[in-house]
Amino acid sequence: MTAITQPAEVxxxxxxxxxxxxxxxxxxxxxxxxxxxxxxxxxxxxxxLYAGSRLAISRFGVRFVTTSIWDPVAEKFGALPLIFGTLxxxxxxxxIAVPLSLGVAIYLTEFAPERIRKPISFLIELLAAIPxxxxxxxxxxxxxxxxxxxxxxxxxxxxxxxxxxxxPIYGQSMLAASIILAIMVMPYIMSVSREVLVSVPxxxxxxxxxxxxxxxxxxxxxxxxxxxxxxxxxxxxxLGRALGETMAVTMLIGNRxxxxxxxxxxxYTMAAVIANEFSEAASDIHFSxxxxxxxxxxxxxxxxxxxxxxxxxxxxxxxxxGGRGI
Amino acid sequence: MNRRVLRRWxxxxxxxxxxxxxxxxxxxxxxxxxxxxxxxxxxLNLAFFLKTPAPAGESGGGVAHAIIGxxxxxxxxxxxxxxxxxxxxxxxxxxxxxxxxxxxxFISDVMNGTPSIVVxxxxxxxxxxxxxxFSGYAGSAALxxxxxxxxxxxxxxxxxLVPxxxxxxxxxxxxxxxRxxxxxxxxxxxxxxxxxxxxxxxxxxxxxxPLLFTALGSQFMGTNLNQPMGALPLxxxxxxxxxxxxxxxxxxxxALVLILVVFVLSLSARIATRRIFGRYG
Numbered sequence: 001m002t003a004i005t006q007p008a009e010v011x012x013x014x015x016x017x018x019x020x021x022x023x024x025x026x027x028x029x030x031x032x033x034x035x036x037x038x039x040x041x042x043x044x045x046x047x048x049l050y051a052g053s054r055l056a057i058s059r060f061g062v063r064f065v066t067t068s069i070w071d072p073v074a075e076k077f078g079a080l081p082l083i084f085g086t087l088x089x090x091x092x093x094x095x096i097a098v099p100l101s102l103g104v105a106i107y108l109t110e111f112a113p114e115r116i117r118k119p120i121s122f123l124i125e126l127l128a129a130i131p132x133x134x135x136x137x138x139x140x141x142x143x144x145x146x147x148x149x150x151x152x153x154x155x156x157x158x159x160x161x162x163x164x165x166x167x168p169i170y171g172q173s174m175l176a177a178s179i180i181l182a183i184m185v186m187p188y189i190m191s192v193s194r195e196v197l198v199s200v201p202x203x204x205x206x207x208x209x210x211x212x213x214x215x216x217x218x219x220x221x222x223x224x225x226x227x228x229x230x231x232x233x234x235x236x237x238x239l240g241r242a243l244g245e246t247m248a249v250t251m252l253i254g255n256r257x258x259x260x261x262x263x264x265x266x267x268y269t270m271a272a273v274i275a276n277e278f279s280e281a282a283s284d285i286h287f288s289x290x291x292x293x294x295x296x297x298x299x300x301x302x303x304x305x306x307x308x309x310x311x312x313x314x315x316x317x318x319x320x321x322g323g324r325g326i
Numbered sequence: 327m328n329r330r331v332l333r334r335w336x337x338x339x340x341x342x343x344x345x346x347x348x349x350x351x352x353x354x355x356x357x358x359x360x361x362x363x364x365x366x367x368x369x370l371n372l373a374f375f376l377k378t379p380a381p382a383g384e385s386g387g388g389v390a391h392a393i394i395g396x397x398x399x400x401x402x403x404x405x406x407x408x409x410x411x412x413x414x415x416x417x418x419x420x421x422x423x424x425x426x427x428x429x430x431x432f433i434s435d436v437m438n439g440t441p442s443i444v445v446x447x448x449x450x451x452x453x454x455x456x457x458x459x460f461s462g463y464a465g466s467a468a469l470x471x472x473x474x475x476x477x478x479x480x481x482x483x484x485x486x487l488v489p490x491x492x493x494x495x496x497x498x499x500x501x502x503x504x505r506x507x508x509x510x511x512x513x514x515x516x517x518x519x520x521x522x523x524x525x526x527x528x529x530x531x532x533x534x535x536p537l538l539f540t541a542l543g544s545q546f547m548g549t550n551l552n553q554p555m556g557a558l559p560l561x562x563x564x565x566x567x568x569x570x571x572x573x574x575x576x577x578x579x580x581a582l583v584l585i586l587v588v589f590v591l592s593l594s595a596r597i598a599t600r601r602i603f604g605r606y607g
Binding site for chain 1: 333334336337340341343344345346347348350351352354355357358361362365409410411412413414416417418420421426427429430433434435436437439440441442443444445446447448450451452460471474475478502503504507508528529531532533534535538539542559562563566567574577578581584585588589592596
């Protein structure tokens with residue numbers, strides 16, 4: 001694609017006609033209001049979340065994220081298992097989704113015949129359009145029975161010596177939620193890393209092949225390293241999606257407020273507890289605690305997204321600059 | 327010589343592994359669509375679209391209330407979200423080096439990454455907690471908030487594709503800036519802006535989390551946005567969690583309808599995009 005230059009600012013002065021400046025200023029004014037609405041809304045969101053959780057912040061403080069008891073009746077709230085559940089389910093999902101989506105992305109850009117590239121990437125991107133609740137429905141009535149009767153017993157029999165694959169099998173579990181999350185974030189990671197791989201200059205491929213590398217060696221030694229920063233960005237984007245995912249996880253994770261070593265055991269996430277309890281919360285402190293959870297979840301996702309940007313910025317500055325002439 | 331054979335063998339093996347990855351990646355889509363069709367099609371009849379739910383435990387009934395609810399809430403969300411999103415997009419593309427454009431661009435990225443359930447909590451504290459009752463308005467507000475950054479980013483990207491020469495030509499002819507922007511730049515990218523809007527509508531139509539404690543859901547037909555309202559995704563959630571076989575049947579059918587709506591919207595958006603990229607890509 002040809003580079004398109006940014007439109008230069010055109011000075012509002014020197015039109016010669018008075019009326020023009022007025023209408024131009026009015027036009028700009030209306031657009032400014034629209035553009036300013038976004039930061040204002042966001043500031044409002046942060047403020048409302050903070051105001052909503054003030055009660056819980058003053059009562060529990062930092063202990064909120066280090067204790068494990070969540071008891072609305074006794075008005076005791078600790079979110080450690082929720083934070084643990086959110087992080088573990090998302091990381092497990094990445095563990096499954098990253099190799100798959102990178103495999104697909106590399107195959108589609110480097111190996112696949114031209115005519116199947118578009119249809120396959122289109123099919124996988126359709127996965128991204130499926131609403132979360134539909135994943136949940138499918139997960140509950142199709143995936144769970146399959147996992148419970150075939151996959152989990154197999155894992156238990158084969159890897160049962162590891163603490164992750166011990167204990168009773170209920171179906172609804174950390175592992176089931178991670179698998180559905182993996183399916184959901186895969187299209188995002190795949191399509192972003194595909195875009196990155198496509199933008200690797202051909203000279204990079206040609207150089208490796210000219211040195212006698214096999215096609216796979218060219219991929220692993222010349223193409224992937226070149227696209228490294230973008231691929232990391234794609235993965236972190238997927239992580240951000242997984243952290244905030246609510247419906248499918250709520251329906252599959254089992255919603256039990258515990259930290260368990262076994263992946264067959266039910267767990268809970270920050271998003272799921274808000275989804276389950278918010279409309280039924282009875283006391284102010286319960287609302288406040290849930291709002292606090294939302295605030296923590298929000299901060300985690302903002303940090304992850306900001307981290308992705310900084311990481312990409314750093315790696316791309318330190319990485320190969322490409323296109324050096326002979 | 328032997329080493330060369332080994333290297334070629336490794337290369338072929340890795341390609342095989344990647345083809346396997348493609349198969350695994352496409353499998354869920356096939357399985358989900360197949361399950362939805364098998365379990366959902368049989369329940370799609372006229373009553374499904376025209377009737378409200380039967381009392382719990384009885385068979386029959388439909389999801390007409392949820393169809394109306396989704397249409398009204400998404401419609402209201404468009405009324406708020408589209409003008410703001412498109413306006414902000416035009417601003418940051420037309421005045422790219424202003425400080426506000428930089429801030430807006432950054433914040434809308436943050437907003438795009440914000441979990442939809444958090445936006446639901448925001449709409450709750452903003453509207454439900456103040457009004458002291460659940461309402462379709464609160465649901466629409468949450469959906470609008472999700473639409474704004476998506477629409478803003480696609481609008482901006484589309485406008486950036488317009489060749490600068492077009493702008494220069496209009497200005498050279500003596501068009502004022504606002505007319506250049508609206509009659510030339512925006513006019514040229516209109517299909518792209520429609521595409522971005524369609525994609526945003528497709529995404530929020532399937533959103534459940536922000537509606538859980540704003541619109542809440544309802545079993546009755548209602549067109550009052552100031553009351554709790556049903557919505558298609560909420561119906562899927564409630565019925566999937568319910569104990570009755572008949573509810574599960576309705577959940578599958580509703581999910582099928584939802585996914586068809588979302589796919590049709592995404593597909594038409596994709597076709598529109600291809601036309602634009604064909605012109606300027």
